[in-house]
Amino acid sequence: MSDKKKTHRLYDKTGDPTQDRPWIFRTYAGHTNVRASNALYRENLAKGQTGLSIALDLPTQCGYSSDDPIARPEIGKVGVPINSLDDFAVLFDQIPIEQMNTSITINGTAMWLLSLYVALAEERGVDVSKLSGTTQNDLIKEYLARGTYIFPPEDSMRLIVDMYEYSLHHIPFWNASNICSYHLQEAGATPVQELAFALVTAITILDAIKARNCFSEDEFERCVGRISFFVNAGIRFVEEVCKMRAFCEMWDEITQERYGVKDPKYRLFRYGVQVNSLGLTAEQPENNAWRIILETLGVTLSRKARCRALQLPAWNEALSLPRPWDQQWSLRIQQILAYETDLLEYPDIFDGSHVIESKVSDLKAQAYTEIHKVLEMGGGVEAVRNGYMKSALVASQSERMARLASGEQIVVGKNKWSEGLESPLVRDSDGGIFMVDAGAAQQTLDALAETRRKRDPAAVEACLARLTNDARGGVNLMEASIACAKARVTTGEWSAALRGVFGEYRPPTGVEGQRMEMVSESVGAVRQKVDNFIRRFGYRPRIVVGKPGLDGHSNGAEMIAVAARHAGFDVIYFGIRLSAVEIVQSALEENVDIIGVSLLSGSHNEIIAQLFEELDRQGARDAIPVILGGIIPEPDYPGLKAQGVKRIFTPKDFDPMLVMSEIMDIILASKVG
Amino acid sequence: MATQGNDIAALIGQASAHQKWPLARLISLVERNLPDAREQRDQIMQVLSAREPLDDCNGLVVGVTGTPGAGKSSLISEVCQVLLGRDSSCTIAVLAIDPSSEDSGGALLGDRTRMQLPVNEPRIFFRSQASARDLGGVGPQTFQVVRLLRQLFDYVIIETVGIGQSEVEVRQLSDHTLLVMQPLAGDQVQFLKAGIMEIPDAFVVNKCDEEALAQKSLHMLQSSLKLTHLALDQRKPARRLVFMTSAMRKRGIDELAAHLVGLHNDTGSRRDRKAQEDYHLRKWIRQEYGRYGIRVYEQRVLPLRQSDNAGIASSYEAREAQFIQAMEALISRL
Numbered sequence A: 001m002s003d004k005k006k007t008h009r010l011y012d013k014t015g016d017p018t019q020d021r022p023w024i025f026r027t028y029a030g031h032t033n034v035r036a037s038n039a040l041y042r043e044n045l046a047k048g049q050t051g052l053s054i055a056l057d058l059p060t061q062c063g064y065s066s067d068d069p070i071a072r073p074e075i076g077k078v079g080v081p082i083n084s085l086d087d088f089a090v091l092f093d094q095i096p097i098e099q100m101n102t103s104i105t106i107n108g109t110a111m112w113l114l115s116l117y118v119a120l121a122e123e124r125g126v127d128v129s130k131l132s133g134t135t136q137n138d139l140i141k142e143y144l145a146r147g148t149y150i151f152p153p154e155d156s157m158r159l160i161v162d163m164y165e166y167s168l169h170h171i172p173f174w175n176a177s178n179i180c181s182y183h184l185q186e187a188g189a190t191p192v193q194e195l196a197f198a199l200v201t202a203i204t205i206l207d208a209i210k211a212r213n214c215f216s217e218d219e220f221e222r223c224v225g226r227i228s229f230f231v232n233a234g235i236r237f238v239e240e241v242c243k244m245r246a247f248c249e250m251w252d253e254i255t256q257e258r259y260g261v262k263d264p265k266y267r268l269f270r271y272g273v274q275v276n277s278l279g280l281t282a283e284q285p286e287n288n289a290w291r292i293i294l295e296t297l298g299v300t301l302s303r304k305a306r307c308r309a310l311q312l313p314a315w316n317e318a319l320s321l322p323r324p325w326d327q328q329w330s331l332r333i334q335q336i337l338a339y340e341t342d343l344l345e346y347p348d349i350f351d352g353s354h355v356i357e358s359k360v361s362d363l364k365a366q367a368y369t370e371i372h373k374v375l376e377m378g379g380g381v382e383a384v385r386n387g388y389m390k391s392a393l394v395a396s397q398s399e400r401m402a403r404l405a406s407g408e409q410i411v412v413g414k415n416k417w418s419e420g421l422e423s424p425l426v427r428d429s430d431g432g433i434f435m436v437d438a439g440a441a442q443q444t445l446d447a448l449a450e451t452r453r454k455r456d457p458a459a460v461e462a463c464l465a466r467l468t469n470d471a472r473g474g475v476n477l478m479e480a481s482i483a484c485a486k487a488r489v490t491t492g493e494w495s496a497a498l499r500g501v502f503g504e505y506r507p508p509t510g511v512e513g514q515r516m517e518m519v520s521e522s523v524g525a526v527r528q529k530v531d532n533f534i535r536r537f538g539y540r541p542r543i544v545v546g547k548p549g550l551d552g553h554s555n556g557a558e559m560i561a562v563a564a565r566h567a568g569f570d571v572i573y574f575g576i577r578l579s580a581v582e583i584v585q586s587a588l589e590e591n592v593d594i595i596g597v598s599l600l601s602g603s604h605n606e607i608i609a610q611l612f613e614e615l616d617r618q619g620a621r622d623a624i625p626v627i628l629g630g631i632i633p634e635p636d637y638p639g640l641k642a643q644g645v646k647r648i649f650t651p652k653d654f655d656p657m658l659v660m661s662e663i664m665d666i667i668l669a670s671k672v673g
Numbered sequence B: 001m002a003t004q005g006n007d008i009a010a011l012i013g014q015a016s017a018h019q020k021w022p023l024a025r026l027i028s029l030v031e032r033n034l035p036d037a038r039e040q041r042d043q044i045m046q047v048l049s050a051r052e053p054l055d056d057c058n059g060l061v062v063g064v065t066g067t068p069g070a071g072k073s074s075l076i077s078e079v080c081q082v083l084l085g086r087d088s089s090c091t092i093a094v095l096a097i098d099p100s101s102e103d104s105g106g107a108l109l110g111d112r113t114r115m116q117l118p119v120n121e122p123r124i125f126f127r128s129q130a131s132a133r134d135l136g137g138v139g140p141q142t143f144q145v146v147r148l149l150r151q152l153f154d155y156v157i158i159e160t161v162g163i164g165q166s167e168v169e170v171r172q173l174s175d176h177t178l179l180v181m182q183p184l185a186g187d188q189v190q191f192l193k194a195g196i197m198e199i200p201d202a203f204v205v206n207k208c209d210e211e212a213l214a215q216k217s218l219h220m221l222q223s224s225l226k227l228t229h230l231a232l233d234q235r236k237p238a239r240r241l242v243f244m245t246s247a248m249r250k251r252g253i254d255e256l257a258a259h260l261v262g263l264h265n266d267t268g269s270r271r272d273r274k275a276q277e278d279y280h281l282r283k284w285i286r287q288e289y290g291r292y293g294i295r296v297y298e299q300r301v302l303p304l305r306q307s308d309n310a311g312i313a314s315s316y317e318a319r320e321a322q323f324i325q326a327m328e329a330l331i332s333r334l
């Protein structure tokens, strides 16, 4: 050991050279049913994964039990279905929850899932104050990007504050919410928008907590210290390094200046990451592996601004959910970076870099301007309600779409060097695609029926009555929810009770008033087709762009709506989470020329069937052509076409004007033919 | 593919029973802009008026204006729910107009987003329409669609684009106009300056989520109204009304709905349909043929109407045809 300490080395408290411990390795996982997911978690833990990250299915996220008709097409598709405490007991079977750091991606029903977790601990006899983990519970980004909201914004804020209040007093290691900029980037946000809107969200929550006045000064400091973040990292990794440094500095400043937090430990920007998926391509999908590595650098290179937990998508992101092998391959990226490279041996390697410093202060200045703008218009809730933030995201997403279509932004294998040898990875017998076992939903339904049969109906009723009363009376809803959990109330029942009190909310779509900056030959060509149509038929072609089911992926539908208007269509678009019946009704009332459906959640087969059934009932089948876009695995094409779908569009159709041109052809063929 | 005569009769039959798709197709026929569209419209209107005489007790047409974001769509959704709930035979059509793009001519029709209406319910019909770059905030075909709808529904509610001059135009379409404003947004003062305060029959200050805000807004609006004392009070002062609502908290909706029910039941509340038709015919003539067209209309068509035995045209379409004939005669002489 040398006497003189070296600037490029890390030393521990006693002065010995040391190196950092790696971040938590996570794999976002869950599907099929509780049994399959439990097996998967235990397998992943055995492979060296160090925390649990739970994916729930859409009905659970949107507050419906599996036996609700709206849930049927979605049970277990994109995550694990949870109906009651009985399901939770199976999901965590043989997993010591007191030793786990459990991250639950849950928002609209976050309070319910936390209540189930606490109730599980209490029934197992585990000291609840030992529980550690996170409920995502950031509703502002749900309205802006992710789509699993239920209640109006004010009521959602109340539930969030209830959870902070409860957690601080009873489960001090629980992060009641996790402010997400991740989803904002996936919805199109620029780095500045990501910084600004995520920090606005944090401010909105802290202001609401302050307004409730439920904490002493000391407790409030600790509560600020519990605010954690979930961030994205894109392919422009140098800028992302700077963005993360900007986040850390801004959070330190905001907590100190706006909230007077004295202890620096409570001003730390603690964050987990999932790296960017929006940029991962369906074309030459093997290239995604390299993109994922590069994206990882943005959140690991700075020691000062390094993530606490990391989860990575897989090479086949744009094809389907990852299979176990795909997840393992991604986990290996983290292990190689943490254990084979020298990354963790150094102090911050960017300190003193003028370039980084200048870029960071530039990002900060722009983000502060945006934050002040939103705060002046009344804060995060108001900027959700008036659509300001959503419109900003849709505008950024359409700029991105225009850049991709024009080739201004290069994506290798997509709009450049798109010729190449076929990847052997997709030549697997399953085509590199994960398929959920369709029969598995029955096990979930059986378990739910069993729970309903065994429980005490009077207790259920009493617990729900208390929940409703407390909701009306402004009482913290955690205790009532935990009581519901223990009485085997179901996810649907808990949500329905609160829907009854708060009502439901649909946020602005952000598409109105969007202008697309796209001038190209393809624009001129499609407008010519539209003009010819108008001359011939005496009106502008009309399209309804529909998002049926619980799928919240709105980017594609928004882009198609904006592009259709740019091409010259009259476009009917009214947001996500509609029923097939509502979409058919809108198509009929508006007398459209074509119905365009966008589906990415994997439930297309069932939902398209519902749509045609309703068209049939209304006597309009075959009279209005139906097209479909989104993540649709090729093996499903023949079935969908047989049902009557005229054309299926995928992410490979990335020039929206070519899409519009094809749509014009389909309309013409159906009118004339 | 042109729709044939007996098809039209069938469509009208189904539309009268409030079947959605047939009605929607009928609207499209009326909206269509092709040489044969007028004849077809004529046919439709004739069948309709034969079905039931055109009188002043047809549907009440309510025009709703106000700046984008004021809450027009949300409010209409709430009012419709209350109206439908009050009376199980009540029927409503909503026509929502959105702006067309200057650049492409296309439009995003998104007012449905705010509608929480029962699904597959024949008593309520919702239709979107593009303003088609018409500066008035309603589309050129809006009037024609309103003529159709008011024969089929108890209430026809028109949501305008909501900027600039739409208030002036919408008055020519409706029996009653509501101006929706946001509390304390300074709109009031702006409207005063623009002279638009003259237009609405009633004011709605929406987003009064809390009582205190409602009171404050009422106060401010009243004092703004006082400023224009003269201009306002000379015209039907009794009908000038102010409503404080919150579409979000469902406040003041019952009062607004009751107001509309009162108007609906009052035969005196209908504006003169002939005058409206005359206005819209002139508007169309001016757009297509300019001032020359208006002269032709005034000198060659109006006198025809006055002399009783010269085959006067009482219907809109017949007068339109007379005008076109007059124009064609003049042009052929050139």
Ligand code: B12
Pocket: A055, A056, A057, A058, A078, A079, A105, A144, A145, A146, A147, A148, A182, A183, A186, A187, A277, A278, A279, A280, A281, A316, A317, A318, A319, A320, A321, A322, A545, A550, A551, A552, A553, A554, A555, A556, A557, A559, A560, A595, A596, A597, A598, A599, A600, A601, A602, A603, A627, A628, A629, A630, A631, A649, A650, A651, A652, A653, A654, A655, A656, A659
């Ligand atoms: C962005 C994204 C998100 C964003 C969505 C933001 C938003 N507001 O849209 C966020 C982060 C919120 C998100 C969340 C989730 N996601 Co996601 N997401 C993606 C991702 C990375 C890109 C999708 C996208 O927006 N692409 C850009 C748009 C423009 O492209 P597009 O939608 O494909 O549309 C194009 C074409 O398909 C076509 N098109 C699409 N629709 C239509 C309609 C018509 C009429 C026409 C003509 C054409 C057309 O034209 C468009 C232009 O090219 C995909 C994977 C991928 N790389 O594709 C996963 C993916 C779709 N997500 C997935 C999952 C599982 C989820 C979650 C359900 C996870 C969970 N368990 O919680 C959540 C929940 C979301 C919800 N509420 O439903 C899975 C779906 C799995 C499946 N189908 O089996 C995917 C495939 C990832 C994966 N491999 O696991 N996601």
Ligand SMILES: Nc1nc2c(ncn2[C@@H]2O[C@H](COP(=O)(O)OP(=O)(O)O)[C@@H](O)[C@H]2O)c(=O)[nH]1
Pocket: A384, A385, A386, A387, A508, B066, B067, B068, B069, B070, B071, B072, B073, B074, B075, B114, B162, B206, B207, B208, B209, B245, B246, B247, B248, B249
């Ligand atoms: N706080 C509040 N917001 C409202 C109210 N009515 C409508 N809004 C919100 O105002 C925004 C615009 O409403 P919308 O009905 O689309 O307005 P329009 O453009 O006038 O049709 C939406 O985000 C609504 O949720 C209300 O009474 N109170």
Ligand SMILES: [Mg+2]
Pocket: B072, B073, B074, B111, B159
């Ligand atoms: Mg509107």
